[in-house]
Amino acid sequence: MKKLLIPSLLAALLVGCSTTPLPEDSTGAPVESRTGGTGVAPVVAGGLDASGLPRELTDKNSPLSQRSIYFDLDKYDVKSEYQGVVANHAKYLVANPSFKVLIQGNTDERGSREYNLSLGQKRADAVKRSLTLLGAKEAQVESVSLGEEKPKNAGSGEEAWSENRRADILYRAPDGRGEF
């Protein structure tokens, strides 16, 4: 529990806000950052959310809340437009070595369920490779596949399929609480 405070504290220090952390059970408004051409990345601090994770991972105003990487049809490499998303998560994992992530790869519904499971694995593996190349530790990252079993969009057709060709990043805090 004590360890959990560290990321919030660090974040608070970085943005030059009060060094007094919010109580962990705070549900009030997050502390907004003040950036002014300092070159400091804006981070939203504010204790923990309901899943026990620092708010900067889940608050929708934080770049770290962007957890999905989309892939083209029959493609298994991280597109350039998602390199920034992956880099943000790599940076967080480097700064918070006791946090872990689970990357879940997904495919669209066409074809064999088991073969799709293996294709989703390739997508998750690509994200994992990028994270570890950027400094995340092997032990921090597990890549798995949900294949076609958990579509974000249950419809059929290219619009639904493109939403489902995806890898999602889930976080777990050092105390075991989190999204997986």
Added chain:
Amino acid sequence: MSRNISRISRRVFLCFGLLTAGMAQAQLSIEITGAGANRIPVSIANFAGDAALSRIVVGTVRADLERSGLFKLIDPGSVGMDENSPVDHADWKGRGADALAAGSVVRGADGRLEARFRLYDTQKGVALGGMVFVTDTAQLRLAGHRIADFIYEKLTGERGVFSTRIAYVVKSRGQFMLQIADADGQGAATALTSTEPIISPVWSPDGSKLAYVSFEKKKPMVYVHSLSSGQRHIVANFKGSNSAPAWAPDGRKLAVVLSKDGNSQLYSVNVDGSGVQRLAQSAGIDTEPRYSADGAHIYFTSDRGGSPQIYRIESSGGAAQRVTFEGSYNVSPRPSADGKSLAFISRREGRFQLAVMDLSSRQVQVLTDSNKDESPSFAPNSRMILIATEVGGRGLLSAVSIDGRIKQRLSIAAGDVREPAWGPFLK
């Protein structure tokens, strides 16, 4: 005789376990969409004895034979006939019946039921044999399936599969249910309910267990589940994904697909989860392993050549041989129990269809005209293939004969049905 009784009592035990796991509300309903060309004309007389009980048995026998598409039922009239009633063969022949079955269902002093029957060849004017089942009310339909199996085997020369069971997954209102039903879709019972997906169920060779992949822990893991006790354990939970279980014919090992060392690759593991060994090595995806019935080979899907195709290796290892060549997407290989055929899913012009290969000639025949066939599963007599397909956006099961002539649809009104697995012959 004692062999049959022990068969029945074992079945009673199995079903008790399933019942305690919770009965399903949804029943599979069956629609026959095709029939064989030369159907054998057979008449099943109304059995003597307890009229209500006889009706259940006779109704089951008639429905089984009819559904198979191989028999034409001849109206026997309303007169009851037991297994010892005299048979006027010429009269039955005259009515167009090549074969006739008659029997009885009686309640014994101890409350147990005895179902008896005898089958006759009216052409030759001889009895082809008969059987007695000691059973109870709950198992009466099973006695009917056994009688239908006997008739099927005597008249076609192949073993019947009416008394076998099938497993499948129902998705309904956000829940996934692994269900077991009789081969005719009746008597469904739920073995496992989960809010997360369940895929790839496969029967152990003795029919007592299922292996499957469950996502209940946010990632795919392989489980083995004993149906009578409901006990289950994790067989493969390595870092990464664990999937595509296949039983070795001896029932002691499973082939599985693990991504622990990188790509999805084939391994074998003991049923208790120990003794993991690599089976094959490739730079691409290897998945969907299936042992040939003699255990000599493992068929699997691999994209090592650029597109997903079916390959096989000797189960002791060695170089892979490519098996499919037509088209750019051939997956989900399922060798038949008689070793003669390989069912698989082939993509043709963007449509996923059931195909079957004659393993001696390597000739391929596409058996369906659907868009989204998946997960084929052979009946243990190698004559029918059960698949998941989609009609009007809803998942249902379809059974197709290996010549493609007979088709049956099994659907559930309440939800999607998928991932069928046809169980083995009852021992």
